[in-house]
Amino acid sequence: MFSTVLVANRGEIALRIARACRELGIRTVAVHSTADRDSAVVRFADEAVHIGPPPSKGSYLSVPAIVEAALRTGAQAVHPGYGFLSEDPDFAEICEANGITFIGPAPHVMQQLGDKAVARAVMAEAGLPVLPGSRNALASSAEAKETARRTGFPVILKAVAGGGGRGMAVVRQPEELPRAYNETRAHARAVFGDDRLYLERFIEDARHIEVQVLCDQHGSAVHLGERDCSVQRRHQKLVEEAPAPNLPDTVREAMCAAAVRGAVAVGYVGAGTFEFVLAPSGEFHLMEINCRLQVEHPVTEMVTGIDIVREQILIAAGLPLSFRQSEIVARGVAVECRVNAEDPARDFAPAPGLLTEFVPPGGPFVRVDTHAYPGWLIGPDYDSLLAKTVVWAPDRQQAIARMDRALSEFRVDGGGVRTTLPFLRRTLARPEFRSATHTTDLVATMSAEGAAGGAEPGDPAVVAAG
Structure with a gap:
């Protein structure tokens, strides 16, 4: 069993994880931004490490800062909670390379399932029912239009790297598709750093x-x-x-x-x-x-x-x-x-x-x-x-x-x-x-x-x- 776990998150989920560790007799390390220095998990954890300014990019999304905090405090494992770095295969791989256990699936599994288009294809091969739509990321607006024609409207555009309900657009009419494609692609690029999209049938009253x-x-x-x-x-x-x-x-x-x-x-x-x-x-x-x-x-x-x-x-x-x-x-x-x-x-x-x-x-x-x-x-x-x-x-x-x-x-x-x-x-x-x-x-x-x-x-x- 681990003796020390670093909680790479904030808010209620960080406190939830720290409590589970405490019940298992595991020492906990909380990381926090400047804005969270008085947070509940900082008060609860056995040790707390400041990792950066309030913007997530410089703190909770900073892989170097979190890995350095884990190494400095002797944490043998990192629990990512949800959001932030929880589904980042690169973070999981870097943890492993530094001898730190990532509490989650293996990096290659996250890589495979994190790409929503690839995940659809893999699960279809495993016999799971997937919605009709594109089997791979869409190459262009024209391909989206042709795929939607075959699939039948309404359809939903989704970011390949999406999550948390972001990077989606429902399209009910063919003439709406080009604009929705461009806007969703731009949103995906801004939020996820990846503008690839896929398309599938949208189920009404679901x-x-x-x-x-x-x-x-x-x-x-x-x-x-x-x-x-x-x-x-x-x-x-x-x-x-x-x-x-x-x-x-x-x-x-x-x-x-x-x-x-x-x-x-x-x-x-x-x-x-x-x-x-x-x-x-x-x-x-x-x-x-x-x-x-x-x-x-x-x-x-x-x-x-x-x-x-x-x-x-x-x-x-x-x-x-x-x-x-x-x-x-x-x-x-x-x-x-x-x-x-x-x-x-x-x-x-x-x-x-x-x-x-x-x-x-x-x-x-x-x-x-x-x-x-x-x-x-x-x-x-x-x-x-x-x-x-x-x-x-x-x-x-x-x-x-x-x-x-x-x-x-x-x-x-x-x-x-x-x-x-x-x-x-x-x-x-x-x-x-x-x-x-x-x-x-x-x-x-x-x-x-x-x-x-x-x-x-x-x-x-x-x-x-x-």
């Missing part, structure tokens, strides 16, 4: 369902069931739940089996997620594979009782999985709501500021993963996630009621700070969500109705809807 897998270094691979992540804004998730409601057992079993088959096909090691789109017909298709921990991993932990971060660390240390597939049982329902410092009334624009009040909810079967506290400055340099509120209950109706109660207790205030709390409660009150008939269009529908902003949780309309 659900977004993903399967969590764990694979050790000894050939064992299991799934931990599925999560529904259909409540999204701009392809980024806001509400997740496990298990996916109203999902036929035959579809669930086929989807989970496909994820394990895909992981085995590429020799995957660690925690990973296979993301699928579920059509109204009941057909499902693979969208992409995330070679890292997911933001929404707590809902899976709540229903299975398995600490996914702990398992990541044990797997990286060379230990075999301590359970078989038949021993993994999902019990009850878990729901997660992401509390972001954003203004839903302004298309979820970031709303940073100094927190003067921050009181998370409590009560039975309520978990809050957060790094925030009164006096914490929510700056403009990083993701707007403040907290993940997660609840468990024996059934979905009770879980929704418990989540609504928990969100109603949350107290967040500060100059300029607005949050998604009111929007989240309105989402829980929607009849489509209550009946589990919602799709990935729910947030867009609410925004079109003006329901994303406006009324506060205590307003009669919201109370009545609940």
Whole structure:
């Protein structure tokens, strides 16, 4: 087992990883930018190293700074969390070259699956259902047009190096394609440093369902069931739940089996997620594979009782999985709501500021993963996630009621700070969500109705809807 692990991240996930290490008796090293010098993980970790200025490029994305911090502090392993360098095969390779274990899949696997176009081809060869579209990166706008003609509209353009819901554009008409191609390519170049795109059919009225897998270094691979992540804004998730409601057992079993088959096909090691789109017909298709921990991993932990971060660390240390597939049982329902410092009334624009009040909810079967506290400055340099509120209950109706109660207790205030709390409660009150008939269009529908902003949780309309 490692004696020291460096956490190459910030915010709530850095604290989450440090806590898992503490429970395993592992010494932790936190890295931080100048803006994060008073962060919760810096206070919690056994040692903290300053790695650069607030902009991520000079700190959390600086491979030399992080590797040097690991070597200087004697860290034998690095946990990248999610975002930043978590899916960077070059970073993983440099860690290995310096005798540092990267807690994640091997660099060549990340290279293969990080290229979304290549991943589609590899998974198709493994027998997984992939959406019709381009088999390789598009060479030109003309090729995109011809591929879209064969595939049939609507289509979606995606960045080959994309992730986190960025670098995507839905195109519904042929005449929209050239402009969308050029704009998405420019966005991909700016965000990912790679302007290659691929194209696939876009499924209307779809659900977004993903399967969590764990694979050790000894050939064992299991799934931990599925999560529904259909409540999204701009392809980024806001509400997740496990298990996916109203999902036929035959579809669930086929989807989970496909994820394990895909992981085995590429020799995957660690925690990973296979993301699928579920059509109204009941057909499902693979969208992409995330070679890292997911933001929404707590809902899976709540229903299975398995600490996914702990398992990541044990797997990286060379230990075999301590359970078989038949021993993994999902019990009850878990729901997660992401509390972001954003203004839903302004298309979820970031709303940073100094927190003067921050009181998370409590009560039975309520978990809050957060790094925030009164006096914490929510700056403009990083993701707007403040907290993940997660609840468990024996059934979905009770879980929704418990989540609504928990969100109603949350107290967040500060100059300029607005949050998604009111929007989240309105989402829980929607009849489509209550009946589990919602799709990935729910947030867009609410925004079109003006329901994303406006009324506060205590307003009669919201109370009545609940």
